[in-house]
Amino acid sequence: MKRTIPFNKPCVLDDSLSFICKALDNQKLCGNGQFTQKCQSFFEETYGFKKTLLTTSCTDALEMAAMLCDIKHGDEVIVPSYTFVSTALAFVRQGAKIVFADSDKDTPNLDVDKLEMLITDRTVAIVPVHYAGVSVDMDKLMHLAKKYNLWVIEDAAQAIDATYKGQPLGKFGHLACFSFHETKNITAGEGGLLVVNDDRLLRRSEIIWEKGTNRSEFFRGEVNKYGWVDTGSSFLPSELNAAFLYSQLIHIEEIQKKRITLWQRYYDNLNIEDVIDKIKLPYIPSYASNNAHMFYLVCKTGNLRTKLINYLKEHNVHATFHYLCLHDSEFARKQNWNSSDIINAVRYSDCLIRLPLFYDLSLGDVDYISKLIINFLNKNE
């Protein structure tokens, strides 16, 4: 019998439903209830984040970040070209001009060594993306940010439970944004988190979160009525989503252990001469940990990548490419944002393939997929 291995299957644990039922029993389903607070406390206690706010998506958390940094028309924001649309779009909505950074030679992350030449008098923020949960070199990046007085917003969408020099990602920027989309390690279906590390942004972050009102202060009994005090929007997820998310958070160690075992099995299976002659395995710099968000390969050519995806598909294995470079998108082209040499990002866009990796995948599945890849490469010299 031919089995089908999907690219992703969202993680649903046995006791998830009982948490959702508990939220229903609480008869408080809107945002900022018991489960939202349990999730936020979990992040603050586990990772030492100063303040966290659960959001409906990482995109929303990025939009909150753009509002908090008061990004205005004409401000320049540096974003990698090899990332998801939201990393740039959240800032564009505030009127920013995007300056695209190329990827590093060794990882799809932005090349920190080429960052300084992108900084101008109008630059106000840098948005590093920790691709595949592998950290950007944050010491170098924060040094530049300090030198030029720039905001740093970590797009840590893929980086839950990952570290840089032993410190959790999300702790380095003034702000950081995580995603709990169904494709991420920990999921709420749709969901996100804003991390506020900078004292200056603490109060305003809850106001923007709560539709421009000081409702959070009222909720804590600090004021006797609440009203409209600033800009904002509706960024709170329902308690149903928070309850589902919380059911995974309490099992995060087990989820991560499983994913790392699967990731390592791919790596060990494919780290053989026949493969690494033709395909590059992921590189994890010594300063970064691996949260096993993704297992990707970089083929020598785009043609080889397409053939490999098709070959796997013929064998009912769904592997997939990833980002199309943002600097080359229809939207970016219309803006006349001049982008400098972007070479590595284009290579990742053309040649990178992501393999199935999810909680329910088995080691047998990983061995099967690895064998298919080895067979394919032996046929395609």
Ligand SMILES: *Cc1c(COP(=O)(O)O)cnc(C)c1O
């Ligand atoms: C998933 C992802 C996002 C968007 O997350 P949502 O929760 O779907 O809004 C943004 N940036 C990166 C790098 C991502 O991987």
